[in-house]
Amino acid sequence: MDTQAALPGFPIEVFPEAIAAMVRGVATELQVPPDLPGSLVLAALATAAAGRAEVHVRGRWHEPLSLHIAIAAAPGTGKSPVFNEIMRPVFAAERHLQDQVRPKIQELETERRRTKARAEAARQKGKSPEDLEAAADAMQQAEEMEIPVLPRLTADDITPEAAASMLVEQGGRLAILSAEGGYYENVLGRYSNGRPNLELVLKGHAGDRLQVDRRGRQEAVERPALTVGVCIQPQMLKDLAGSKQMHGRGALARLLFSLPPDLVGYRDVYSTPTLDEEVCRAYGGLLKGLIVDLATLPQPEVMELSPQAERAHADWRAEIEPRLRLGTGDLESLREWASKLAGATARLAALLHLAEYQMSGLRKAISEDTMRKAIRLGRYFVEHALAAFGVMRSNPLRDDALAVLSWVIKGRRAEFTLREVHRGHQRRFDSAEEVSRVLSMMESYGYVRAVETTSTGGRKTAGYVTNPVVLDDTVTKAP
Numbered sequence: 502m503d504t505q506a507a508l509p510g511f512p513i514e515v516f517p518e519a520i521a522a523m524v525r526g527v528a529t530e531l532q533v534p535p536d537l538p539g540s541l542v543l544a545a546l547a548t549a550a551a552g553r554a555e556v557h558v559r560g561r562w563h564e565p566l567s568l569h570i571a572i573a574a575a576p577g578t579g580k581s582p583v584f585n586e587i588m589r590p591v592f593a594a595e596r597h598l599q600d601q602v603r604p605k606i607q608e609l610e611t612e613r614r615r616t617k618a619r620a621e622a623a624r625q626k627g628k629s630p631e632d633l634e635a636a637a638d639a640m641q642q643a644e645e646m647e648i649p650v651l652p653r654l655t656a657d658d659i660t661p662e663a664a665a666s667m668l669v670e671q672g673g674r675l676a677i678l679s680a681e682g683g684y685y686e687n688v689l690g691r692y693s694n695g696r697p698n699l700e701l702v703l704k705g706h707a708g709d710r711l712q713v714d715r716r717g718r719q720e721a722v723e724r725p726a727l728t729v730g731v732c733i734q735p736q737m738l739k740d741l742a743g744s745k746q747m748h749g750r751g752a753l754a755r756l757l758f759s760l761p762p763d764l765v766g767y768r769d770v771y772s773t774p775t776l777d778e779e780v781c782r783a784y785g786g787l788l789k790g791l792i793v794d795l796a797t798l799p800q801p802e803v804m805e806l807s808p809q810a811e812r813a814h815a816d817w818r819a820e821i822e823p824r825l826r827l828g829t830g831d832l833e834s835l836r837e838w839a840s841k842l843a844g845a846t847a848r849l850a851a852l853l854h855l856a857e858y859q860m861s862g863l864r865k866a867i868s869e870d871t872m873r874k875a876i877r878l879g880r881y882f883v884e885h886a887l888a889a890f891g892v893m894r895s896n897p898l899r900d901d902a903l904a905v906l907s908w909v910i911k912g913r914r915a916e917f918t919l920r921e922v923h924r925g926h927q928r929r930f931d932s933a934e935e936v937s938r939v940l941s942m943m944e945s946y947g948y949v950r951a952v953e954t955t956s957t958g959g960r961k962t963a964g965y966v967t968n969p970v971v972l973d974d975t976v977t978k979a980p
Contacts, residue, residue: 508760509884511539515874517857523784526776527586532768533579536761537572537732541587543757543878544570544678544730545788546852548591548654552674552726553795554802554863555708556851559811563803564847565708569729571685572759573738573889580732584680586776590785591654591678594792598652609648616643654792658683661698664727665713668705673722675705682733689740689747690941697945699752701727706755724801735760735892740938742893754837757845757882758889787859794860802863804851809869814850817876818843838886842879850875901939904929906948909967919963940965 513521513535520542527538547568556564574580620639623632650670657679659667664684668675677684690696704711705727712721738758747753806814824832825839832839853874854867908925909917923936930936940963943949949965 508762508888509881510534511536511759511761512874512877512881513539515853515877516542517787519780519783519787520856522777522780523587526774526780527583529774530776531579531582531586532764532773533583534761534764536759537574537578537580537583538587540570540572540757540759541584541730541732543568543849543852544676544728545588545591546791546856547728547730547848548676548678549594549788549792549795550852550855551676551728552672552724552801553798554804554851554855556804556806556847556867558806558814558844558847564844564851565706565724565726566848566851567706567708567726567728568757568845568848568852569702569706569727569755570731570757570759571682571729571737571889572732572761573735573892574732574761575735575763575765578761578763578765581680584678584732586781588678590788591676591792593785594789594796595652595654597789597793598654598796602649602652606649606651609646613643613646613648616646652796658687660687661701665701665711668701668711668725668727669713669720669722673724674726676728677731678728679731682731682737684729684731685733685737685741688752696941697747699747699750701725702729702752702755703750738889738892751837753890753893754841756838758885759882760885760888760892787856791855791859804854804863805866806847806850806872807866807868810850810867810872813869813872813876814843814847817846817879832883832887835886835890838890839883842883845882846872846875846879849878899942901929901935902943902948905939905943906971909949910972913972915967915969915972917965917967919965937963 511524511534513524516524516539524535524538524542527533528535547566551565551567554566556566558564572580617640620636620643623639624636626632653667653671653675655676655678656664656667657677658681659677664675664677688697688699688702690698701711703709705725708724708726710721710723711725712719714720741747741753821832821839821842824830825836827833830836850867850872854865854871855862857871858865904926905922908914908922919933919936919940922940923930923933926936930939940949940951944951944965947968948971949967952964952966953962
């Protein structure tokens with residue numbers, strides 16, 4: 502708790518009062534630090550606005566309003582009840598949008614069934630080629646009848662492939678919201694033999710063109726908008742650090758980290774005020790209304806900065822820049838992450854602006870005051886990123902990989918199986934899954950390559966081939 506307790510607390514005052522009161526109330530009743538509900542609120546606002554609006558920073562610089570937020574909190578610290586309270590209006594808005602579309606879907610599905618039935622009846626009665634051709638045309642028209650999909654704003658424990666397909670289906674917008682870190686486990690390759698799939702994470706955050714194979718055809722989304730707001734266990738930070746691709750392709754640089762202090766053992770169990778119902782209603786009405794209203798926009802709106810806000814943002818960039826210098830900057834070790842901080846700050850400013858003004862904010866320039874609130878959030882996330890990356894650098898997977906690499910080299914093992922590694926390191930690994938994570942890390946660094954082998958009994962098993970260079974005596978570097 503010492504390191505996290507030294508971090509700056511979440512600046513609740515950046516929110517309009519209806520939201521700030523909710524964050525304070527949830528934190529008080531559930532005995533959690535404001536960081537947890539506050540960070541989740543930002544993810545909820547991004548769920549509302551991403552893909553519906555963007556912010557024009559200057560010149561040709563536009564930022565989408567997607568956020569990727571990871572809140573690292575240990576089990577038993579209240580993640581689930583806080584998540585449920587903060588996201589309740591999001592799920593209510595999703596149900597509302599579905600209820601609006603469901604009757605139309607049912608009507609069109611009924612019409613398609615009737616049309617197909619009439620076409621089939623005409624085909625059976627048809628005698629001339631013209632009749633049969635007309636029946637076939639009617640059947641094809643029924644098959645091609647466009648039926649709206651049921652609106653979905655959110656997904657939870659979903660694979661990257663399924664998320665990409667759903668995002669296309671939903672017009673290029675999706676939010677992964679969860680009180681657990683299952684989505685990032687999937688991204689890291691839980692269901693793909695440890696091979697990360699980062700395409701949607703990268704392009705959905707940046708708004709870069711995404712192509713997806715669906716139902717035998719390829720579809721493209723020009724400006725995909727993926728928001729991620731998840732609570733992860735601290736161990737997940739180290740798992741993320743264990744993936745070379747997460748670093749090398751910039752996925753970690755897109756994450757805003759929050760490391761709330763652990764209050765377990767310090768909570769007041771007797772005199773805790775409960776959350777005021779009026780506060781809940783005000784917050785729920787604001788957030789649900791914003792989501793539903795933004796969903797009516799025919800195309801994304803562009804939000805502008807006032808000249809004063811643009812100047813404040815330029816001052817913030819000027820403050821960040823020397824901190825990135827090699828050898829002297831305090832953000833040198835976070836250069837890739839901090840290089841995206843100015844863009845993240847502009848996104849935060851736009852979301853705070855919409856929280857304050859709702860739909861009328863689309864026609865108002867973002868003020869200097871709002872930008873300075875966003876910069877306050879930016880400073881908060883800088884300190885928490887420094888702490889998060891500090892945790893990630895102390896990666897136990899590296900120590901495990903060193904042990905396995907030593908075993909490979911000492912035994913001159915050009916080929917081996919996962920089972921052999923597990924048997925040779927029973928005191929180090931409790932499960933084959935742990936071994937798989939370590940071998941995936943070694944593969945990402947080029948030390949081994951996964952292959953499929955057949956055991957004596959004919960069963961398929963996970964095998965690995967060692968890079969010949971590893972067995973050369975001149976190789977001394979570890980992953």
